[in-house]
Amino acid sequence: xxxxxxDEIKAERRWNYAVYPSGTIQEQLDELAERRSTxxxxxxxxxxxxxxxxxxxxxxxxxxxxxxxxxFPNIPDGKVAFGQKAQIPIELDGPVHGQYxxxxxxxxxxxxxxxxxxxxxxxxxxxxxxxxxxxxxDVVPQFAFPLPGTIFLSVMGWPVExxxxxxEWVETFLHGVPGGTEEETLAARMKASEESRAYIQAIVEDRxxxxxxxxxxxxxxxxxxxxxIPDSDLSDLFVLLLMAGLDTVQSVIGQSMAYLATxxxxxxxxxxxxxxxxxxxxxxxxxxxxxxxTRNVARATATVGDLELPEGERVFCPLAAANRDxxxxxxxxxxxxxxxxxxxxSFSLGAHRCVGIHLARLELRVAFEELRKRIPSxxxxxxxxxxxVIGLTWAIQDVRIEFEPQPAN
Ligand code: HEM
Numbered sequence: 001x002x003x004x005x006x007d008e009i010k011a012e013r014r015w016n017y018a019v020y021p022s023g024t025i026q027e028q029l030d031e032l033a034e035r036r037s038t039x040x041x042x043x044x045x046x047x048x049x050x051x052x053x054x055x056x057x058x059x060x061x062x063x064x065x066x067x068x069x070x071x072f073p074n075i076p077d078g079k080v081a082f083g084q085k086a087q088i089p090i091e092l093d094g095p096v097h098g099q100y101x102x103x104x105x106x107x108x109x110x111x112x113x114x115x116x117x118x119x120x121x122x123x124x125x126x127x128x129x130x131x132x133x134x135x136x137x138d139v140v141p142q143f144a145f146p147l148p149g150t151i152f153l154s155v156m157g158w159p160v161e162x163x164x165x166x167x168e169w170v171e172t173f174l175h176g177v178p179g180g181t182e183e184e185t186l187a188a189r190m191k192a193s194e195e196s197r198a199y200i201q202a203i204v205e206d207r208x209x210x211x212x213x214x215x216x217x218x219x220x221x222x223x224x225x226x227x228x229i230p231d232s233d234l235s236d237l238f239v240l241l242l243m244a245g246l247d248t249v250q251s252v253i254g255q256s257m258a259y260l261a262t263x264x265x266x267x268x269x270x271x272x273x274x275x276x277x278x279x280x281x282x283x284x285x286x287x288x289x290x291x292x293x294t295r296n297v298a299r300a301t302a303t304v305g306d307l308e309l310p311e312g313e314r315v316f317c318p319l320a321a322a323n324r325d326x327x328x329x330x331x332x333x334x335x336x337x338x339x340x341x342x343x344x345x346s347f348s349l350g351a352h353r354c355v356g357i358h359l360a361r362l363e364l365r366v367a368f369e370e371l372r373k374r375i376p377s378x379x380x381x382x383x384x385x386x387x388x389v390i391g392l393t394w395a396i397q398d399v400r401i402e403f404e405p406q407p408a409n
Contacts, residue, residue, distance in 0.1 A: 006309075006310065006313075009043070009307065010043045010045070013039055013041065013042045013043045014042070014043055014044075014045050015035065015039060015042040015043065015044065015051075016044050016045060016046040016047070017031075017042070017044040017046075017047055017049075017051050017316070018046075019047060019292075019316075020390055020391060021390055022390075023388075023390075024387075024388045025255075025320075025388040025390065025394050025396075026333075028320075028390060028394075029320060029321075029324055029333065032053050032318060032320070032321040032324070033053075033324065035051065035053045036053040036054055036321065036325065040052070040053050040054050040057065040305060041053070041057060041304060041305040041306070041307060044316070047316065048314060049294065049313075049314040049315060049316040050304065050307075050309065050313060050314065050315045050316065051315075051316050051318075052304065052305070052315055052316065052317050052318075052321070053318075053321040053322075053325075054305070054321075054322070054325055054327070055322040055323075055325035055327060055328050055342065055345070056305075056325075056327075057304055057305045058317045058318075058319065058321065058322040058345060059322060059345060059349055060304070061295050061302075061304060061315050061317055062293070062295065062317060062345070062348055062349040062350045062352075063349050063350045064295075064302065064350065065093070065295065065350040065351040065352055066093055066094055066097070066350075066351050068297065068298060068299060068300075068302040069295040069296060069297060069298055069302060069315070070093040070094075070295070070296050070298040071090065071091055071092075071093055071293065071294070071295055071296070071351075071352055072086050072091040072092070072093060072296070073086075073091060073294070073296075074087065074090055074091045074293055074294055075294065075392065087236065087240050088100065088233055088236045088237045088240055089101065089104070089237070089240070089352075089355075090240060090244065090352060093298075093351075096224065096225070097351060097352075098351070099224050099225070100224070100237070101351070101355070103218070103219060103222040103224075104219075104355045105355065107215045107218055107219070108355050108356055108357075108358060108359055109358070110358050113358040113359050113362050114362075116151075116155050116359065116362065117362060117366065119151065119154045119155060120151050120154075120155075120362055120363055120366045121366050121370065122154075123147065123150045123151050123154055123160075124147060124363075124366050124367050124370040124371075125370050125409060127142070127143050127146055127147055127150070128143070128370055128371065128374050128375075129408040129409055130142065130408075131143075132374050132375070132405070132406045132407075132408055133405050133406065133407060133408050134405060135402055135403055135404060135405035136381065136400065136401070136402050136403075137400070137401050137403075138398070138399070138400045139253070139254055139257045139258075139399040139400070139401060140250060140254045140395075140396070140397055140398075140399055143253065143367075143371075144249070144250040144251075144253035144254040144257070144399075145167060145171075145246075145250045146163060146167055147249065147250070147253065147363065147367060148245050148246045148248075148249040148250060148363060149163055149166050149167045149170060149242065149246050150163040150167075151245075151359075151363055152166075152241070152242050152245055152246070153166060155215060155359070156214065156215055156216050156238075157212060157214035157215070157216055157217075158203060158216070162199075165199075166196075166242070168192070169192040169195065169196045170242060170243055170246050170247075172188045172189055172191075172192040173189060173192060173193075173239075173243060174243065174246075174247055174391065174392065174393075175389075175391065176188065176189065196235075196239060197232075197235045197239075200234070200235045200238050200239070201231060201235065203216060203238075204220050204231055204234050204235075207220045207221075208220060208221075216238075219234065219237065219238075220234060241355075241356075244354075244355070244356060245356050245359065245360065245363075247290065247392070247393045247395065248290045248291060248360065248393060249360055249363050249364065250395065251288060251290035251393050251394060251395035251396070252284060252285055252288045252290065252360075252364060253364070253367060254386075254395055254396045254397070254399055255284075255287075255288040255394075255395070255396045256284045256288060256368075257371075257399050257401065258380075258386040258396055258399045259284075259287075259335060260378075261378055261379055261380045261399070261401050262379070262380065263335070264377055264379075266280075266335060266337070267372075267377070267378075269337055270337070270368065270372070271372055276337065277365060277368065277369070278361075278365065279337055279338075279339075280337045281361065281364050281365060281368065282344065283335055283336060283337050283339060284335065284364075285344060285346045285347075285360075285364070286323045286329070286339075286344035286346060287323070287335050288346070288394075289318075289319045289320035289323045289324075289344070289345075289346045289394065290346070290393040290394050290395060291319055291346065291348065291393055292316070292317070292318045292319065292320070292392070292393070292394070293317055293319070293348060293352070294314055294315065294316050294317065295314070295315050295317060296312065296313070296314045296315070297309045297310065297311050297312060297313045297314075297315070298311065299311060319344075319345045319346055319348065320394065322344075322345045323344045323345055323346060328341050328342040329341050329342075329344075347360070374406050375401075375403045375406070377403060377404075378401045378402065378403040379401065379402060379403075380399070380400065380401060380402075381400040381401065381402045384398060384399070384400040384401075385398070386398050386399045
């Protein structure tokens with residue numbers, strides 16, 4: 001600790017950080033690595049947050065959610081999404097957040113998720129059928145993006161034929177109108193928000209009238225503070241569930257497929273033995289680390305690294321920085337399937353640890369198994385250079401692969 005005032009420390013450690021830069025993921029990781037070795041807890045005046053870069057600092061902040069830190073607002077730029085009060089449950093804190101987790105955790109428990117395997121396999125295989133005969137695939141739009149959204153519809157018991165509309169809404173929420181003005185993006189998001197809310201409202205009313213043995217009915221009939229969840233909160237929760245699972249899974253699949261297209265040895269190693277796949281997927285989830293949460297000091301002061309931060313200070317926790325900390329992951333930029341390191345933080349820690357962790361792991365395992373069955377080897381198409389998209393999550397686009405055409409199932 002130091003005798004300097006917080007303003008003096010901020011001035012000393014001022015180092016602006018662009019949350020949404022135009023460069024590549026590797027450039028962003030290189031910058032985080034430089035900060036980690038020279039100024040592990042810097043202050044971004046532009047962003048109004050402290051930037052944590054070590055595994056120890058990031059994990060200690062995330063573990064203290066509700067105990068010194070809160071997660072509202074969770075978005076790095078401090079903005080609230082689409083006019084909502086707070087995203088449910090990711091921006092809720094304290095006992096009300098705990099009540100939501102008591103509703104959600106059992107619905108996505110390992111047992112419940114195990115029972116979803118056939119549905120997940122059917123969706124994965126169906127998507128592969130749409131391109132496998134052509135010997136080509138644009139991985140993100142044809143597989144990685146529609147996969148989690150369609151699985152979401154299937155496991156929630158919503159009409160799977162609505163997948164395209166659902167995917168369009170989510171695309172608009174997450175990426176706005178590419179190339180459009182801010183006003184165009186805002187208008188498109190408002191429209192998607194109104195349409196999706198009306199759609200969800202109809203589903204909520206249907207489940208109230210015709211309860212089924214499914215996740216949707218369990219959520220619709222759940223109570224918070226002893227009262228039914230208001231319709232607008234149900235809608236916020238369903239939208240968040242859909243979005244939380246969509247961009248993350250698509251990012252892991254997209255980035256992994258771009259890497260594997262130039263590393264056939266790793267693609268083979270993932271299937272070398274039946275035990276090889278799960279640790280390989282964990283390594284790919286570490287290496288791709290899509291999510292970047294923020295936490296805020298809630299009460300009194302909280303220690304982060306060598307500093308005591310007062311109430312209201314924000315700490316940005318890029319999970320990718322923790323996951324590339326060489327203290328725990330030697331040669332962190334390499335994909336190594338035999339790491340015996342700390343668990344990665346891609347699913348976060350503490351109160352907000354990912355609800356969908358078991359579903360995400362199932363989706364990834366089944367997706368890679370189904371891809372391997374039908375596409376034993378693949379490469380990037382000539383002239384294809386995938387490019388990174390650094391937004392609310394880190395992802396990749398333009399992963400166009402080619403392979404020996406196979407008959408559809
Ligand atoms: C590879 C895929 C995934 C990754 C990397 C991932 C990552 C994360 C992370 C880092 C958080 C916590 C953010 C924070 O600490 O503020 C989170 C929360 C959450 N995730 Fe996931 N996620 C994935 C897939 C899914 C899926 C498939 C679902 C669908 C059920 C899901 C549902 C949620 C929900 C509901 C939360 C909020 C939890 C809370 O606030 O208590 N995620 N996820």
